[in-house]
Amino acid sequence: MKRGKLLLLILLLMIGASQIKQAFACSLAVHDWKLVFFMKLPISAPIFPLAEFNFLKANFREKPADKVFWVSKHGWLNHFLSGFVHAIPGWPAEMTWNLINSQTSILGLAQQNSSDATAPIIMGSDLNFLKIAFFSDYNSNYSCHQLVVMNNSRIRGVLVNPDTPWAQEMNGMSWVSLIFYQLPYPGRIMSFSAFPYQSARVSLFEDHDYVESLLMHKLLKRRPDMEIDPFIFDFPELPD
Amino acid sequence: MCKNFLHLLSFFVIFLSFSAEAQTFKVHDLERLIKNHPMMKNYDPKTNRFRNTPSEARPLEEIDAGIISTKEEISALEKEKKTVLGSSMKKTLDAEAEKELWKKLNDMGNRIKELKQNLLDLTELQATNGVPPASRLLPIAREILLDIKEEITTNENEIVLNYLPRFYQPPPNLIKNPLKNFFANPDQTESLLNYIKHANLMSLLFSGVAAPVLYNERNLNN
Incomplete structure (x- = not known):
């Protein structure tokens, strides 16, 4: 129950932050992230189908069906949170998402629905894990921290269409990242970002002025002028 | 002769950061150092790219032929994937057969993805007459720059000055x-x-x- 509350809080933060105006990604500081805490938990189903949403968008240019049957070992949290999938911009939000709490083979389920004129996309998420990682920045004398909550799963999708049958598998990954200085309370939060949105990382909140002030006081290390690639600000790869 | 490339490198080197608490001042001729770098032997002034590197220009005939064969291979693989999936949907599969099917579909899917990326790269190359984009020069420029930096600096407390660039750089x-x-x-x-x-x-x-x-x-x- 306690874990459920934590996950709910993370998701609500993520959804709430999606309403915040997108900010420029902070790339002024250079971090040397050291992993200080890591935990991997097996979970029954992805907390929120962000990677599944991206999976559909990455495989189809436009809506291929009206319904999607999402197969996993869903719990009450999944049923509740999946309602928020319609708040994400993109055509998968227009589909009807039916959560099927089953361990049935998705190919078998696709065969059962193949006679339906409006065959749904059958999508399954299994081998689900939640990774929680805490990084500290060596360059800021371990005063700047990053909390990462990552969801990994294997996503399989099948569409039984007589003319263009489709099946695809991919390793799904979604995460949220919170970067803060010393303590994670308002005013000390430097950035909040999520992945994937349009197959990329999206910065949902960034306090650029705060980062500037930390740089000016030499509490963060300024990115050297040689490094002009603005995309090298993600965290190191998490352990398996 | 390699004016454009020297411009590019000069741009990077000018903005190298050095400590403000420097103890020693040195002056170097950056242009000479760049010209003496072993990588410069591969420089092709006609295309402004380096031979035997990902930046090397390729003949248009080779690119055209590559596009045709890649398209054919993608088409054949997509057709095969649909056939495999379509026939599997008509029969009941046990767990082992299903595992095999997913493996086969994934292998074909990965190959198609790889071919599509190749096709995209070839199409971009075709549009630029076989000359890869200037971004391919950046890793090479960085490598040369780091080598030079290593050669001319002995410690962090140095300020290294370059002679003014010979060519005006806007x-x-x-x-x-x-x-x-x-x-x-x-x-x-x-x-x-x-x-x-x-x-x-x-x-x-x-x-x-x-x-x-x-x-x-x-x-x-x-």
């Missing part, structure tokens, strides 16, 4: 960011707003401008 032309016009007319509020909007990009290039200098109204009136 400032970078950022989209919607007319650097040259920023201070031409002080009443151009829009230009200043543009400057502030791109301040984070500017500071990546010029650390000195990372902290914006703002004047209040009273200072301006004085």
